[in-house]
Amino acid sequence: MSVVGLIVEYNPLHNGHVHHYTRAKEISGADYSVAILSGPFLQRGEPGIISKFARTEMALAMGVDLVIELPASYAVQPAEWFAYGGAALLHATGVVDSLCFGTESGTLDLLLPLSRILAEETPELQERISFHLSAGMNYPAAYSRAAAAVMGFPGEESELLQVLQKPNHTLGLHYLIALNRLNSSIRPFTIPRIHAGYHDEMPAHSAVASATAVRRMLLTQDLNAAAPYLPESTLSILCREFDEGRGPVTWESFRGTLMHLLLTSSPQSLESLLEVTxxxxxxxxxxxxxxxxxxxxxxxxxxxxxxYTHTKLQRMLAHILLRHTKEEMSPSVLSQGPGYLRVLGFSSEGQKLLKQMKKTATLPVIVKPSSIEHPQLELDLRTSAAYANAFPRPEVRDIFRDYLEGPIRLFH
Incomplete structure (x- = not known):
């Protein structure tokens, strides 16, 4: 049995994701697939346009066999901790033997040797990062410059620096670093992004657009405008969620709550929260x-x-909104890894995989959140409730869905 892992957000799932899923199974030779899915808030700090449950349903409709939630402690984080959380969960399943992610180049030739060196953060790397930060650079740029210099390519025009300045390469590098730190036997694969860049706000192809462009169409136009870039199953789920008042969710959905917190919090209480630096x-x-x-x-x-990049500031506002403290998400805490495998959904094949995973997993497998107590899980449950409370038409059953309903089962 061969199983490929995917670390995803599906915000929302579009045709580019279908290509990634299909190619991931092809190049890995996998029989099954496991997706680690971000919960209500995403890596760049914004809320999902629809819930984690709807995005789980999209993944299962596409063909993913088993969906596991990436805890909020790792989902709303810079690339290093986002990647570590996702890779640690795949490693902990005991059944996943490969990881496939997208990059701009579609090759690991430069990233693999670099990841082996950077897996152990040397004093030299830290000193170079600190130097660039003190010169006014944001963290992603400082890390890229420092990493390139450690590898002996300090020049502005060096090939390695150019590679590291691309967002998917950076995230891919951190997946590889995480696998090294975990001493994992999971094999990495990458495929090139096609027809759309990570930040592209407008589609340049008739059938493939970035998630950013798709969300822009959904929010400024309508579902019909985005339809050419979405699988029919995604379109149907979006239509249902919007019609039933569970989306679209944007930052403005939280405006009242966030402004209240900012107006009533002292500078000292804000300073205790993550990324308020x-x-x-x-x-x-x-x-x-x-x-x-x-x-x-x-x-x-x-x-x-x-x-301060837009992404760093969005993450900061998310941590303020959700009251994530520096103490509960310190590097020493995060380095211990996720504490459980929370199942969001599975297919008929995924049910078989789940049965096997319960025998091999090195972390508790959670189907019902009430089955264990864990600080990360408490954060997840509070985050989901706060997210659902911001729906255009919130209902109690949505706010407490984590407690009231089990995983989504989608049997083809």
Missing amino acids: EGLEHRLKRLIYSLKEPHVDELLQALKTKR
Whole structure:
């Protein structure tokens, strides 16, 4: 039995994801697939346009056999911890033997040797990162420059630096670093992204667009505009979720709650929260009073500087909204890895895989959240409730769905 792992967000699942899934099974030779899916809030800090349950259903409809939730402790994080959380869960299943991810180049020639060196963060790497940060760079740029220099390619035009400045290469590198740190036997594969860049806001192809472009069409136009870029199953699920008042969810859905927290929190209490660094608590309190309109997008624009990327600031606001403290998500805590395997859904084949996984997993396999107590799980449950409370038409059964319903079963 061969099983390929995918670490995904599916926000929403589109034709590019179908290509990735199909090619991942082909090049790995896998019989089964396991997807590690981000929960309500995603790696770049924004909320999912629809719930984790709807996105799980999309994954199963496409053909994924088993969907496991990436805890919020790792889902809303920079690439290093996002990748580590996802890879650690795949490793802990005891059944996944390969990991396939997308990159701009579709090759691991440069990333594999670099990952072996960077798996052990040397004082030299840390010193170079600190140097670039002190010069005013944001963290992703500082890390790329430091990594390239450690490998002996410090020049502005070096091939390695150019590779590291592409978002999927950076995330891919951290998947490889994570597998090294876990001493995992999982084999990595990569495929090239096709027809759409990670940040492309407009489609350049008749059938494939980035998730960013798809969301833009959904929010500024309608479902029909996005339809050419979506599988029929995704379109149907989106239509149902929107019609029943469970989407679309955007940052503005949380505007009232977030503004209330910012207005009533002291700088000291804000400073205790994750990614509120280097005096940002004071900048937040100062800028919120200068906004023309109390919109999250306007606040993000006011906060943005060369040093603080839009993504870093979105993650900071997510941690403020969800009250994620630096103490509960410190590097020493995160380095211990996720504490469980939370099953969100499975197919008929996935049911067989789940039965096998219960024998091989090195972490508790959770089908009902009430079955164990864990600090990460408590965060997940609170996050899901807060997310559902922001639906256009929230209902109690949606807010407490984690407690009331089991995994999604989709048998073809």
